[in-house]
Amino acid sequence: MLPFARVTIIGLGLIGSSIARAIRAEMPTVRVTGYDLDSDVRDRAVALDFCDDVADSAGAAVVDADLVVLCVPVGATGAVGQEIAADLPPEAIVSDVGSSKAGVATALAEALPNNPVVPAHPVAGTENSGPEAGFATLFQGRWCILTPSEQTDATAIARVTAFWEKLGARVEKMDAKHHDLVLAVTSHLPHLIAYTIVGTASDLEDVTRSEVIKYSAGGFRDFTRIAASDPTMWRDVFLANKDAVLEMLQRFSEDLTALQRAIRWGDGDALFELFTRTRAVRRSIIEEGQDDERPDFGRAH
Numbered sequence: 001m002l003p004f005a006r007v008t009i010i011g012l013g014l015i016g017s018s019i020a021r022a023i024r025a026e027m028p029t030v031r032v033t034g035y036d037l038d039s040d041v042r043d044r045a046v047a048l049d050f051c052d053d054v055a056d057s058a059g060a061a062v063v064d065a066d067l068v069v070l071c072v073p074v075g076a077t078g079a080v081g082q083e084i085a086a087d088l089p090p091e092a093i094v095s096d097v098g099s100s101k102a103g104v105a106t107a108l109a110e111a112l113p114n115n116p117v118v119p120a121h122p123v124a125g126t127e128n129s130g131p132e133a134g135f136a137t138l139f140q141g142r143w144c145i146l147t148p149s150e151q152t153d154a155t156a157i158a159r160v161t162a163f164w165e166k167l168g169a170r171v172e173k174m175d176a177k178h179h180d181l182v183l184a185v186t187s188h189l190p191h192l193i194a195y196t197i198v199g200t201a202s203d204l205e206d207v208t209r210s211e212v213i214k215y216s217a218g219g220f221r222d223f224t225r226i227a228a229s230d231p232t233m234w235r236d237v238f239l240a241n242k243d244a245v246l247e248m249l250q251r252f253s254e255d256l257t258a259l260q261r262a263i264r265w266g267d268g269d270a271l272f273e274l275f276t277r278t279r280a281v282r283r284s285i286i287e288e289g290q291d292d293e294r295p296d297f298g299r300a301h
Helices: 014-026 039-048 058-062 074-084 102-111 154-166 176-203 209-214 218-227 231-240 242-264 268-287
Strands: 006-010 031-035 067-070 093-096 120-122 143-146 170-173
Touching: 006 014, 006 058, 014 031, 031 039, 031 058, 058 074, 067 074, 067 154, 074 093, 074 102, 074 231, 093 102, 093 154, 102 176, 120 154, 143 154, 154 170, 176 218, 176 231, 176 242, 231 242, 242 268
Parallel strands: 006 031, 006 067, 067 093, 143 170
Antiparallel strands: 120 143
């Protein structure tokens, strides 16, 4: 039995369009309505034909929805919740896909006090954005973390869980604040470091931009992939999850100082011990099925 018959997706970029495509592939009888604030994105979504209908307003998109998934920058979640409140059926479940959860949960609870809210974070994505970037298998084998409150209806949680499992994801429940701390380590801080490193390289006066691009080794090249991520989304993530990000950034700064000291004083043992531990983390990620074990991440050359 399908968990929902009518799903509305608000925000038709990479994640929203991938959800629509995955629904069509895995639950073809489910009707999908889409909406995006950008009229150009709406037109492209119509041309790409991954929704059954693309509405002209957020309110019109949700009028008959069983599930509404907000695929918008986390800073806009509360405003979108307020925008759809008057048109939302009382039994409709509302979820999202944001990578910070505590603030999103509060904003949606305040905007939609009469609807069950099950915040979600599919831990999947690419550096690309826009409706053309989506694909149906994006969530296959990836984790989707749900962060409902203790008061959230158990049936609503079960239905959202079943929805993500139908799309191929593995589902886990987590406290919202704990989620934000975990993601600050695994996602937000790495993005911040990537933005910084790529920005530093582009600012160097004695290294030309053409040299940075021409001689990019694997490490810098992979940082540029992360640093190409959607700027609006990541601006909102850092502002929404600033406490956890700042805590992890302080820890990172302390560890970086220790590494700097080891290099300055020639402490090869300290460097070798650190690099051995980090290599083991990489092996664990591959064993967990979260990345490709082929050389150079399976890239073709």
